[in-house]
Every structure is written in structure tokens, then in C-alpha cells.
Amino acid sequence: MSPFAEYAIAFLLLLGGAFTLIGAIGLARLPDFFTRLHGPTKATTLGVGAIMLSSVIYFSARGEGIGISEVLITVFLFMTAPVSANILAKAAMHIGVRTMDGTEGKPWEQ
Amino acid sequence: MLDRLSFPQPWLSLILFVTWQFLSDGISGGSLVLGLILAWAIPQMTQGFWPERPSFMRFWLMPKYLARVLKDIVIASFQVAALIISPRKPRPAFVCYPLELEHPLAISILASTISLTPGTVSADVSDDQRLLLIHALDTENEQEVIDTIRKRYEQPLLEMFK
Amino acid sequence: MITIALYITIAMVTLAALLNVYRLIKGPDAPDRVLALDTLYINAIALIILLGITLGTRMYLESALLIAVMGFVGTVAMAKYLKRGSVIE
Structure with missing residues (x-):
């Protein structure tokens, strides 16, 4: 394996x-549900994407061809992360989860 | 009768077929046949769930938009990471975003983009599809959020779905 | 070098999973727990990929794909249940 690929x-x-770790820290320490939503949707998705990319490079550097499965998983995760965040936010608004002090604006009711 | 044998959504069928070839262990006769069956059956079964098709869509503008979004996702993750680690409290806000887009597919693309890019998660669309409720993680100025989204993401989408 | 990086990364992802479990137990509301489960399955996918690289095999990718699909369906089903009180109307 070439040193460049290893690096x-x-x-x-x-x-x-x-x-991934930072996304989880955000999930654990941010003050209310809506702020917690940001960590997993962005940081964790990108973290898993980077790990997948390293797996693709690893297996292709070993001469086992380019992994389509990794790419499919990554695309799938990037497509589903905003959808689950959106539907969870809707559910939280419906239940009326408490927002932290100093939040500007309000979730609407309809 | 012929109607039931057709492919109502050729693009979806094509994507399903190609994905199935990737998923199965190498391309063989069996995977080709099964891929064709799936490419026919899934659009037929889910047809009732799809919104009406856009009359015209400029597909060739999509790669440029995707490249911009991918770049912004990386920047967004660094910003959110910095905010999560720093001890200062975030200043979250709910922002009402007046939509200029009208097509449901375009709105859902915009909402997904907003969820993946800097500091914002889209929370809800109003029933008449004119307002988008956005939760911003850290903002001082609501107008700034609205302007950024309009300039960076909604204008290209408007071009695409004109 | 890859081995060291792999072990450090596995440690970080495991720690992340533990933090998710903390949020899962603490709550305080149902959406928080669903969000914790959602993040937990994404971390599980990351761990499976890392295990695959450690063992030098591609076999585990299929299970990662299955977890991705099932996890998403599960999250949507739970969120829908919270919102409407039923999953299939």
C-alpha cells in the first residue's frame, strides 16, 4: 500500500x-431538544461518511475493487438524516417539548 | 392492459435497476431479471404516494448544486463541532422562512438541504406550503439566515424548477 | 499506522455510543430518546465498518446496509407514533 493511501x-x-464523538457530545450536553437535533444530523452523518470513505480507499488500495456498498450506505445516510431530523422535529413540536431560555421565536401550532 | 405494464416513472425505475445491480453479487442473469421486476413493481405500487411530476426540470444544473451542498455540509460540520465544544451557550431561534418555490419536490429538496447545512434544521412546512419553519442553532440576526438561504440554495432551485 | 488510527477511532466511536446511551436513559422527553436511538444505530454502522477494516473483510457491509435501512424505518415509525398515536393509519 502506498504511504499516501495510508496517510x-x-x-x-x-x-x-x-x-462522530463530537456529534454525541452535542447530543449529551446541549440544553434542549431542538439544539440537540443539530449534532447528530450534521456531525455524525459526516463522521460516518468519512469512515466509509476511508473504507473505500482501504479496500481499493488493497486491490479488491471499489466498494459500491459503502457508497450506497453513505448516500442512503445522507438522504435519510434530514428526513428523520425533520420528522422528529415535527413530533417534538406536536408534543410541545420545552425549549431553552433565550430561544427567539416559537414553534407554530397548526 | 398496456398501461399496467408500463414504467410510470422511468428515472425511478432506472435508479432502482442500477442500485439492484450494485447490491447483488456481480451482474448475472438472475440479478438482471429480478432488477427488471423490481424496477417495474416498485413504481407501480408506490405511484399513489408520489406528488405530481414537475412539468420541466433542468437536471443538468443538479451536479453544480450538489457540489455546493457537499462543500457546505463539510463547513457546517466544522462550525457545529466548534460550537458544541466551546463552553459558550448557543443562541437558538425559530425562523419563519417565506418560500418562493412552489413545487413539492423542490420544497422537500430545499428542506433537506437546509437540514444538512450550517446551523439550521428545517422543522415544518405550513399547510399552504408558503412558510418553512427553521430552527437555527446559533444566530443573532434572523434576516441574515433568510437571506443566506435565499441566495445560496433557493435561487439555484428556482432556476432548476422553472 | 492504520492499526493505531483504527484503535483510536474505535475508542472514539465507542465513547460516542456510550454518550448516546446516556441521553437515551436520561431523556427527558420521548423525542430525545428516539433521537438517541437514531444516533446509536448510525454509530453502530460506523463500528461495523471499522470492524470490517480491522479484520480486512468486506462481509460485514451487508449488515451495515441492513441496519441503515431498518434504523431509518424504525426512527420514522417511532416519530410517527409520537405524532399521531399510531404508525399505520
């Missing part, structure tokens, strides 16, 4: 792990 794989792995 790229290691870098992508660490980046992905860091983003």
Missing part, C-alpha cells in the same frame, strides 16, 4: 471518529 486512510478515520 489518507488514517486521517479520514481519525476525522470520522472525531466528528
Whole structure:
């Protein structure tokens, strides 16, 4: 395996792990539900995407061809993350989850 | 009778067929046949759920839009990461965004884009499809959020669905 | 070098999963728990991919794909249940 591929794989792995961890930290420590929604939808999705990319590079550098499954999983995750965030936000608004002090504006009722 | 054998949505059928080839273990006679059956059956079964088709869509503008969104997703993740780690409290806000887009598919693309890009999650669309409720994680100025979205994402989509 | 990076990443993702479990237990509302489960399955996918790289096999990718599909359907079903009180109307 070429050293360049090794550096790229290691870098992508660490980046992905860091983003996944940061998304989880956001989920654990942000103050209310709507702010917590931001961590997983963005950071975690990108983190898993980076880990997938490193897997693609790893297996193609070993000469096993380009993994279509990884690409499919990544595309699927990027497509579903906003949908689940949206539907969860709707559910939270319906239940009337408490928002943190200092939130400007209000979720509407209809 | 012929109506029931047709492909009501050729693009969806094509995507399903190609995806099935990727999913199965190498292309063989069996996977081709099963792919064709799925490409025919799934659009037929889900036809009632699809909104009306856009009359005209400029597909070739899509790659440019996707590239911009992908770049913004990376930037967004760094911003959100910085905010999560920093000890200062975020200043969240609900923003009402007046939509200029009219087509349901365009609105759902815009809503998904907003959820994946810097500091905003789209929460709801009003019943008459004129307002989009957005939750911004950290903002001082609501107008700024609205202007950014309008300039960066809604204008290209308007071009695409004109 | 890849081995070290792999172990560090596995440790980080595991820690992330633990933080998700913390949110899952603490709540305080039902949507929080559903969100924690949603993040948890995405972390599980990441762990499976990492395991695949560690063992040098592609076999686990199929299960990762299945978890991705099932997890999404599960999240949507739970969110819909919270909103409407039933999943299939």
C-alpha cells in the first residue's frame, strides 16, 4: 500500500471518529431538544461518511475493487438524516417539548 | 392492459435497476431479471404516494448544486463541532422562512438541504406550503439566515424548477 | 499506522455510543430518546465498518446496509407514533 493511501486512510478515520464523538457530545450536553437535533444530523452523518470513505480507499488500495456498498450506505445516510431530523422535529413540536431560555421565536401550532 | 405494464416513472425505475445491480453479487442473469421486476413493481405500487411530476426540470444544473451542498455540509460540520465544544451557550431561534418555490419536490429538496447545512434544521412546512419553519442553532440576526438561504440554495432551485 | 488510527477511532466511536446511551436513559422527553436511538444505530454502522477494516473483510457491509435501512424505518415509525398515536393509519 502506498504511504499516501495510508496517510489518507488514517486521517479520514481519525476525522470520522472525531466528528462522530463530537456529534454525541452535542447530543449529551446541549440544553434542549431542538439544539440537540443539530449534532447528530450534521456531525455524525459526516463522521460516518468519512469512515466509509476511508473504507473505500482501504479496500481499493488493497486491490479488491471499489466498494459500491459503502457508497450506497453513505448516500442512503445522507438522504435519510434530514428526513428523520425533520420528522422528529415535527413530533417534538406536536408534543410541545420545552425549549431553552433565550430561544427567539416559537414553534407554530397548526 | 398496456398501461399496467408500463414504467410510470422511468428515472425511478432506472435508479432502482442500477442500485439492484450494485447490491447483488456481480451482474448475472438472475440479478438482471429480478432488477427488471423490481424496477417495474416498485413504481407501480408506490405511484399513489408520489406528488405530481414537475412539468420541466433542468437536471443538468443538479451536479453544480450538489457540489455546493457537499462543500457546505463539510463547513457546517466544522462550525457545529466548534460550537458544541466551546463552553459558550448557543443562541437558538425559530425562523419563519417565506418560500418562493412552489413545487413539492423542490420544497422537500430545499428542506433537506437546509437540514444538512450550517446551523439550521428545517422543522415544518405550513399547510399552504408558503412558510418553512427553521430552527437555527446559533444566530443573532434572523434576516441574515433568510437571506443566506435565499441566495445560496433557493435561487439555484428556482432556476432548476422553472 | 492504520492499526493505531483504527484503535483510536474505535475508542472514539465507542465513547460516542456510550454518550448516546446516556441521553437515551436520561431523556427527558420521548423525542430525545428516539433521537438517541437514531444516533446509536448510525454509530453502530460506523463500528461495523471499522470492524470490517480491522479484520480486512468486506462481509460485514451487508449488515451495515441492513441496519441503515431498518434504523431509518424504525426512527420514522417511532416519530410517527409520537405524532399521531399510531404508525399505520
